[in-house]
Amino acid sequence: MIDVKTLCLGVLSRGDASGYEIRKEFEDGPLSHFSDAGFGSIYPALRRLLDDGLIVMLPHNGDGRPDKKLYRITPAGRHALYQTLTRTPAPDKLRSDLMFILSFGHLLPPRHLDRIIGDRIADYRRIIATLEVEGETTLRTPGERFVEGMGLAIYRAVATYLEEHRHELVAAALMESQVA
Amino acid sequence: MIDVKTLCLGVLSRGDASGYEIRKEFEDGPLSHFSDAGFGSIYPALRRLLDDGLIVMLPHNGDGRPDKKLYRITPAGRHALYQTLTRTPAPDKLRSDLMFILSFGHLLPPRHLDRIIGDRIADYRRIIATLEVEGETTLRTPGERFVEGMGLAIYRAVATYLEEHRHELVAAALMESQVA
DNA sequence: AGGTACATGTAAGCTGTTACATGATTTT
DNA sequence: AAAATCATGTAACAGCTTACATGTACCT
Numbered sequence: 229m230i231d232v233k234t235l236c237l238g239v240l241s242r243g244d245a246s247g248y249e250i251r252k253e254f255e256d257g258p259l260s261h262f263s264d265a266g267f268g269s270i271y272p273a274l275r276r277l278l279d280d281g282l283i284v285m286l287p288h289n290g291d292g293r294p295d296k297k298l299y300r301i302t303p304a305g306r307h308a309l310y311q312t313l314t315r316t317p318a319p320d321k322l323r324s325d326l327m328f329i330l331s332f333g334h335l336l337p338p339r340h341l342d343r344i345i346g347d348r349i350a351d352y353r354r355i356i357a358t359l360e361v362e363g364e365t366t367l368r369t370p371g372e373r374f375v376e377g378m379g380l381a382i383y384r385a386v387a388t389y390l391e392e393h394r395h396e397l398v399a400a401a402l403m404e405s406q407v408a
Numbered sequence: 409m410i411d412v413k414t415l416c417l418g419v420l421s422r423g424d425a426s427g428y429e430i431r432k433e434f435e436d437g438p439l440s441h442f443s444d445a446g447f448g449s450i451y452p453a454l455r456r457l458l459d460d461g462l463i464v465m466l467p468h469n470g471d472g473r474p475d476k477k478l479y480r481i482t483p484a485g486r487h488a489l490y491q492t493l494t495r496t497p498a499p500d501k502l503r504s505d506l507m508f509i510l511s512f513g514h515l516l517p518p519r520h521l522d523r524i525i526g527d528r529i530a531d532y533r534r535i536i537a538t539l540e541v542e543g544e545t546t547l548r549t550p551g552e553r554f555v556e557g558m559g560l561a562i563y564r565a566v567a568t569y570l571e572e573h574r575h576e577l578v579a580a581a582l583m584e585s586q587v588a
Numbered sequence: 589a590g591g592t593a594c595a596t597g598t599a600a601g602c603t604g605t606t607a608c609a610t611g612a613t614t615t616t
Numbered sequence: 617a618a619a620a621t622c623a624t625g626t627a628a629c630a631g632c633t634t635a636c637a638t639g640t641a642c643c644t
Contacts (some may be wrong), residue, residue, distance in 0.1 A: 246596090258511065268635090269632055271597055271598090275597095295595060296476075309512075313509050317528075321443070321444055322562060323500075323565055324442050325410055331552050331554075331555040332549075335490075374576065378570070381569040387566030395548060427623080428624075446604085446622090449605075452625090475622095
C-alpha cells in the first residue's frame with residue numbers, strides 16, 4: 229500500500245509545499261478521495277524524506293511567516309516516486325465500514341438501518357454534485373481528471389445501488405425483527 | 409475503521425470456527441472483498457477476545473486433529489458486535505494503489521500504463537464473473553446478498569470506466585513522452 | 589478581546605505486517 | 617516420498633492515530 233512518504237512525494241512532485249499545505253491537499257485536493265493523513269504522519273514522513281535526500285528544505289525568504297518551511301522534491305525524489313509508480317499495484321480491497329455493517333444489516337433495527345443507508349446516499353450525492361462542478365471549473369492534469377472521473381463513476385454506482393436496493397434490506401430487517 | 413477483532417466476531421456470529429477457518433473466510437468468503445487479515449493478526453485477536461470473554465474455546469472432541477481450536481461467540485460477544493454495528497460508520501475512502509498511480513498516469517511510459525490498466529480490467533471482469541455465478545448458487549443472508557450486489561455494482565462501474573476511458577489517459581501519456 | 593486559520597512538531601500507544609518456527613495430515 | 621494443505625503461534629518491526637504542546641497572524 230502507498231505510504232505517507234510516497235503521498236507527500238506525490239504532492240511535492242506538482243510543486244513546492246509546506247507540511248501544512250500538503251495536509252490541505254489530502255483534505256480538499258484531488259488526492260483527498262483516496263488518501264488520508266494527519267500532521268502526526270506527515271511531519272515525520274517529511275523528516276524521513278529529508279534525511280534520505282528525496283526532498284530539500286527551501287531557505288525561507290524573510291517576508292513570509294518565519295516558521296513556515298517549504299519543501300521541494302529532488303531528482304532523487306522524483307526517481308523514487310517513479311519507482312513506486314511503476315511497481316505493480318496491489319489489488320484493491322473495498323475496505324469499508326459500511327459494507328461490513330450492512331453485511332449484518334438484516335439483524336439491525338429497521339429504522340436505524342434505513343437511516344444509515346439514507347445518510348450515506350445523501351453523502352454520496354453531495355460529493356457527486358461537488359465533483360461535477362469542480363470537473364468543469366478546476367484545471368487538472370490528465371491523470372487527475374481520469375482518476376476524478378473514476379471516483380465519480382464509483383460514487384454514482386454506489387449511490388444508485390443503495391437507492392435501488394435499500395428497501396430490500398430494510399424489508400429483511402423488518403421480517404427479522406418480527407420473528408424475534 | 410473495523411479492526412480484526414470485530415472481523416473475527418463477525419465471522420463467529422455466523423457459527424463456530426477455528427483461527428484457520430476464519431482466515432479462509434477472509435480469503436474466499438463473502439467478507440473477502442472488503443477485509444483482509446493474516447494469521448499474524450487473527451491469532452492475537454482471538455486471544456484478546458478470549459481474555460475479554462467475548463468468545464470461548466470449545467473442548468475439542470477427540471476425533472478431529474487434537475491441536476485444532478474451535479471458538480464460539482458468547483452473549484457478551486454478540487453484544488459487543490452489535491454495539492460496533494450500530495455505531496455510525498466512518499465515511500469510506502477509496503484507498504487504492506491504482507488510483508494513486510493513475511493520478512500520475514500521464515507521466516508513465518504509455519505501454520506500461522496500458523498494460524496495468526488492461527490487467528486490472530481483466531482482474532475485475534474475472535471477479536465479476538465469479539460473483540455472478542456465486543450469486544446464483546450460494547445461499548446467503550440478506551445482508552450478504554445486499555453487500556455482494558453492492559460490490560458487483562462497484563466492480564462493474566470501475567471495469568466499465570477503465571474500458572471506456574483508458575485510451576484518453578494512454579493518449580495523454582503518449583503526448584507527454586513525445587514532448588520529453 | 590476572542591476566535592479562527594496558519595504552522596510545526598513530539599510521544600505514547602495501538603494495530604497490523606512480515607518473517608520465523610513448528611508440526612500433523614492428506615493428497616499425489 | 618514429496619508436496620500441499622491444515623493448523624497454531626511468536627517476535628520484531630513498521631506505520632499510523634491520538635493527544636499533547638506551542639506559538640503566530642489575521643479577521644471581526
